[in-house]
Amino acid sequence: MQRWRSLDEMPAEWGRCVLTIGVFDGVHRGHAQLISRAVKSAAVRGVPSVLMTFDPHPLDVVRPGAHPAQLATLDRRAELAAELGIDVFVVMPFTKDFMKLTPEEYVEELLVNRLHVAEVVVGDNFTFGKQAAGTVDTMRELGRRYGFDVDGVQLLGEHAVTFSSTYIRSCLAAGDVAAAAEALGRPHRIEGVVVHGDGRGKGLGFPTANVAPTMYAAIPADGVYAGWFTDLDDPAAEPRMAAISVGTNPTFDGRNRTVEPHILDFDGDLYDHHVAVDFVEQLRGMRRFDSIEDLVEAIGRDVDQARKVLTSADV
Template identity: 65%
Template sequence: MLRWRGLEEVPADWGRCVVTIGVFDGVHRGHAQLIETATRIAKQRGLPAVLMTFDPHPVEVLRPGSHPPQLTTLARRAELAEEMGIDVFCVMPFTPALASYSPKDFAHQMLVERLHAAEVVVGENFTFGKKAAGTVDTLRQLGERFGFGVEAVKLVGENPDTDHSVTFSSTYIRSCVDAGDMTAAAEALGRPHRVEGVVVRGDGRGRELGYPTANLAPPMYSAVPADGVYAARFRVLGAGSKVGEVVPGETYQAAVSVGTNPTFSGRARTIEAFVLDTDADLYGQHVAVDFVHRIRGMVKFNSIDELIDAIADDVKKTRDILA
C-alpha cells in the first residue's frame, strides 16, 4: 500500500481513482462500510482505492485545545485500511488554510487537480469546506461539474428504527471507552479498543507485590479507558528479537490497571499491564493493549494483603474471560 503525506506526493502521471474521505479515527464499523464500498467500486472499475484522512484532527485546528481523545494512531489507521483493501493511504495536513477552502475549492484542488477522482465515497452526513458549508448534495453538484461520481453510504448502527437505536461513530465509541464499557466499544469498532505506547520505568511496586507490570506511556490525546482493572490482550509491536519469553507480534493475556494507585495515594494516572506467564523486562518496547472487558473499578484497599488478594482474583478472572 502506498502512503502519501499531502497531495505533493501524488505522482505526476497518476491516473484516476476512487476516493473515500474522512478523519477515520477508530476505523470503526461505520468507516469499514465506507472503505468496503470504495474498494468494491474501485475493483469494479479497475481503479486504485484511495483513503484520504487528516492530521491533526480538524477539531484541534478549528478549536485549539479541544482535541478529542484519539481512538487510533495514524499508523494503526493505515494498517487497518490496508487490511480492508485500500491501495493508497493519503494523510492531508489539516491547516487553517485548508479549513478556509470553499466547498468548490476543496473539491477542485483536493479531488480533481491531483487525485483525478472518478468516484468519491462519503458518509450520508458528510460535510466539507469552510464552516462545513458543503453537504453530500453540494458534492454531487460539484461532481457533475468536475466529472466525478458520488456515493453516499448510510450510517451503520444497531437497533435501527427503534427508540434504542445507536449510530456507530467515533464520538459514541469515545463515550464507551470513557465509561469503561469495552464490550460496547468493541461492538462498534468491530474489534477491541487498542491503546499503544512505549513501556517506561515505573516505581517497581508491582514487582515487589509479586506482579511485575509493563508501564505504558501512550501518545498524547490517546483514548484511555476509565479507571479500573481490565482483562486485555497484549503484544509487542513490530518485528524484532524475542524479549524474554515474549515474541513480537504474538498475543498474550494481561490484567491491566488504569488509574492513580489509590492504595498508595498515587496522583499520576498510569496504565500498568501484568502480562501473564512471563516476567520479561519490556522496558523500551512499543506495545499494544487491546482492552476486552472491565473487571472492576479502581479501589483503595486498607492493606497490602487485601490488594495482593484482589490482584490474584483479577488475574484469575482475566484468564477466565480470555480463555
C-alpha cells in the same frame, strides 16, 4: 498499499480513482462500511481506491486544544485501511489555509485537479470546506458539474445506535470496553512506550509494564480490565494475556493516572519498547483497599478472571 504523506507524493502519471474521505479515527465498523464500498467500486471501475485522512486532527486547527481523545494512531489507521483493501492511504496536512477553502475550491483543486476522482464515497453526515459549509448534497451537485459520482452512505449501526467515534469514546469513558469493541469490530487499542514506574507491582508479586500512552490516546475509565499485550518492536511477538490496571493506585494514594498491564506467564525486560494494549472486558472498577494483603488477594482474583475471559476470547 502505498502511503503518501501529502498529495505532493502522487505519481506524475496518476489516473482516476475512487476516493473516501474522513478523519477515520478508530477505523470502526461504520468506517469499514465506507472503505468496503470504495474498494468494491474501485475494483469494478479498474482504478485505485484511495483513503484520504487529515493530520493534525481538524479540531486542532479549528479550535486549538479541542483535540478529541484518539481512538487509533495514524500508523494504526493506515494498517487497518490496508487490511480492508485500500490501495493508497494519503494524509492531507490540515492547515489554516486548507480550512479556508470553499466547498467548490475544495472539490476543484483537491478532488478534480489533483486526485482526478471518478467517485467519492462519504458518510451521509459528511461536511467539508470553509466553516463546514459543504454537505453530501453539495458534493453531488459539484460531482455533476465536474463529472464524478458521489455515494453518500448511511453509517452502520445496531440497536438504534450509529457506530461513530463519538459513541465509542463515550463507551470507553464509561469503562464499557466490550461495547466499544462491538462498534470498532475489534478490541480498543492504545499504544505507548514502556517506562519506569514505582515498581510496586513487582514487590507485590505481580510485575507490571508501565505504559506511557501516545498523545491524546483514548484511555478507558479507571478500573481493571482483561486484555492483550503486544510488543510491537518484536515482529514475531504474539499477543499475551494481561490483567490491566488503569487509574491512580488509590491504595497507595497515587496521583498520576497510569496504564499498567500485568502480563500473564511472562518475565522479561520491556523498558523502552513500543507496545500495544487491547482492552477486552472490564473486570471491576478501581477501588482503595484497606490493606496490602487485601490488594494482593484482589489482584490474584483479577488475574484468574482475566485468564478465564481471555481463554475464550478472540485475539
